[in-house]
Amino acid sequence: MDAASDKLTRELRAVLAAAEELLGATAEEGSERLEEVRARTEEALRAARSSLEGAGRELEEQVRRNPLAALGIAAALGVVVGVLLARK
Secondary structure, three states: OHHHHHHHHHHHHHHHHHHHHHHHHHHOOOHHHHHHHHHHHHHHHHHHHHHHHHHHHHHHHHHHHOHHHHHHHHHHHHHHHHHHHHOO
16 A cells, blocks of 8 residues: 555656646747646646555445454544644
């Protein structure tokens, strides 16, 4: 699962970088460059979307194999969020 999360992180960083480049390219007048950046951004979004779908399926499998562990993790996260919200 760690390798999958690393891959997902890399792909999300690629999406962010492509989106930033797209924003920078729109400020310029070069429409050819804009189309190139737009195509790369769309490809990065497709890759990230498919990776997220794969990660979702993997997470669902993990939860089905270890329901008590998943319940414990969810409860612990709920307690942590509750404590953080109560402090404000």
